[in-house]
Amino acid sequence: MAADVAAERTALEARIAELIEAQGPIDVATFMTLALGHPSLGYYPAHARLGADGDFVTAPEVSQIFGELIGLALADAWRTMGGPPVRLVELGPGNGTLMADLLRATASVPGFGAALDIHLVETSPALRSRQAGRLAGLERVHWHADLGDVPGDRPLLLVANEFFDALPIRQFIKEEAGWREIEVAVDGRGRLCLTRAAGPTPAALRLGRAPVGSVVELSPAREALMEDLAHRLGAQGGLALVIDYGEAEPTPGSTLQAVHRHQKVDPLTRPGEVDLSSRVDFGALARIARTGGLAVFGPVPQGAFLERLGAALRLAQLVRGASADRSAGLEEGYRRLTAAAGMGTLFQALAVTSWPLLPPGFAAEEMVS
Numbered sequence: 001m002a003a004d005v006a007a008e009r010t011a012l013e014a015r016i017a018e019l020i021e022a023q024g025p026i027d028v029a030t031f032m033t034l035a036l037g038h039p040s041l042g043y044y045p046a047h048a049r050l051g052a053d054g055d056f057v058t059a060p061e062v063s064q065i066f067g068e069l070i071g072l073a074l075a076d077a078w079r080t081m082g083g084p085p086v087r088l089v090e091l092g093p094g095n096g097t098l099m100a101d102l103l104r105a106t107a108s109v110p111g112f113g114a115a116l117d118i119h120l121v122e123t124s125p126a127l128r129s130r131q132a133g134r135l136a137g138l139e140r141v142h143w144h145a146d147l148g149d150v151p152g153d154r155p156l157l158l159v160a161n162e163f164f165d166a167l168p169i170r171q172f173i174k175e176e177a178g179w180r181e182i183e184v185a186v187d188g189r190g191r192l193c194l195t196r197a198a199g200p201t202p203a204a205l206r207l208g209r210a211p212v213g214s215v216v217e218l219s220p221a222r223e224a225l226m227e228d229l230a231h232r233l234g235a236q237g238g239l240a241l242v243i244d245y246g247e248a249e250p251t252p253g254s255t256l257q258a259v260h261r262h263q264k265v266d267p268l269t270r271p272g273e274v275d276l277s278s279r280v281d282f283g284a285l286a287r288i289a290r291t292g293g294l295a296v297f298g299p300v301p302q303g304a305f306l307e308r309l310g311a312a313l314r315l316a317q318l319v320r321g322a323s324a325d326r327s328a329g330l331e332e333g334y335r336r337l338t339a340a341a342g343m344g345t346l347f348q349a350l351a352v353t354s355w356p357l358l359p360p361g362f363a364a365e366e367m368v369s
């Protein structure tokens with residue numbers, strides 16, 4: 001291997017290259033799992049930086065309005081459910097900002113705080129300690145590595161913002177002779193590169209008909225999570241809100257993207273130091289939840305969802321009496337969350353519920369049949 005390549009590789013890139021040299025190319029899902037989740041060198045455990053001075057900004061980091069409105073929506077659903085004791089669950093809480101804003105905004109809802117037991121599903125020890133700092137002083141906060149570890153005895157109120165997009169995907173390309181899986185290999189210079197599996201993709205994956213050259217993404221990890229969630233909601237009752245970037249139909253082509261300091265970069269370079277994500281196929285998640293017997297609403301664009309929850313009203317409350325600088329910041333955050341030029345249509349919200357309840361922020365005709 002050239003000396004310049006050896007010097008440029010991250011420690012994780014070298015480990016992944018060794019693995020591939022020992023056992024052959026790996027699928028994209030294995031690459032993503034290592035790049036994001038390797039216990040000591042992966043992006044989330046070792047390098048995750050969320051926020052304006054980090055790699056990328058999520059909705060709760062854009063404006064407090066986001067977490068506040070999610071909190072009030074969940075509290076509203078809880079009241080409709082009759083106000084039972086509930087497990088409040090967040091998948092992948094990042095800096096803990098959404099949960100902190102949610103709890104502050106709902107502190108005045110009578111009985112809500114006392115009904116909650118808080119469960120954060122987070123694998124990164126570094127982010128767990130950031131979340132603990134953010135939620136310091138709160139009782140009844142529990143961390144888990146997996147949704148399966150959250151006790152299954154009470155109704156759930158669950159939120160997952162930009163969580164599904166971080167779960168691994170597999171990619172397939174249509175050739176004349178059929179589908180081939182796209183894999184990660186090592187090129188002649190020792191760098192990671194994309195290749196195609198030596199053998200055809202098993203017919204059991206049923207990728208369907210498509211023109212030669214089409215790329216299709218599947219995410220067994222996302223589907224397994226939605227199956228688990230639907231099963232739990234069916235057994236325990238409750239409401240889940242999933243907000244992410246993606247569409248009701250799968251986006252054609254590769255949607256795997258890497259971001260470093262707010263710039264898109266090559267997903268194969270500097271693994272462990274860059275964030276990886278891909279667009280969420282909400283239609284696939286909705287079908288799984290429907291098959292599990294749940295009521296599903298959406299997806300609806302984030303902007304419309306937040307406006308229905310009262311984003312403009314909340315903005316007006318916040319700017320009242322605020323300094324000119326703070327008002328400008330609040331208005332800018334509100335626009336970024338809701339406008340089409342920001343996150344308003346790129347991001348979508350999906351609700352899954354066992355209750356015969358209309359989830360706040362959704363219209364009856366948005367129920368998936």
Ligand SMILES: C[S@@+](CC[C@H](N)C(=O)[O-])C[C@H]1O[C@@H](n2cnc3c(N)ncnc32)[C@H](O)[C@@H]1O
Pocket residue numbers: 044050058059060061091092093094095098121122123124127145146160161162163166167
């Ligand atoms: C893109 S960040 C989103 C953070 C937060 N929800 C927000 O909106 O700011 C993804 C979060 O999910 C966590 N995460 C990623 N994969 C995970 C997994 N398989 N299990 C549990 N947590 C995971 C990350 O550590 C991080 O907290």
